[in-house]
Amino acid sequence: MGNTTLAGRIAAVTGGPHAEIDALFHGPAWAPRPEFLADVRSLVLGESWTTEWQYDAARPLLAESADTVVWLDLPFVSVTLPRLLRRTIRRRRxxxxxxxxxxxxxxxxxxxxxxxxxxxxxxxxxxxxAAVPRLVHEYPHLIVVRLRSQEEAKEWLSGPLAG
Structure with a gap:
């Protein structure tokens, strides 16, 4: 499970919408959508919402309105990179x-x-x-949940988040 899948599962548990932030950012021909930040502002006005944490311009808007940041910190070489390569090749083919x-x-x-x-x-x-410690310093109201394995993610989804 990667960031987008985890965000979708969090939204399913919490009952709020999941807005895939890449869909808000990328317009035709991969051009940034001019409405991106306005769409993020609209998203965070909702009572409950879930999205991923990309895009520096959106992070302050997200951090001000979020209560929790879930950091999926999986091993890069053994987990993240192989998944990214498989997904990229599959999507291209x-x-x-x-x-x-x-x-x-x-x-x-x-x-x-x-x-x-x-x-x-x-x-x-x-x-x-480096970014997460800065985030905690700048937005002390945020709870950061760091998940370092698929097992931790599954346990957190079915345990603390669901409880």
Missing amino acids: SREELWNGNIEAPLWTFLTDRDHIVRWAIRSRKNYK
């Missing part, structure tokens, strides 16, 4: 539509595009280890 008509770029663009999803993941994998 099937030409699966993601958000607003977008599909994964050809696999060879990994070599030429600095922002290819796999290169981005490798480059940014350690960002959360």
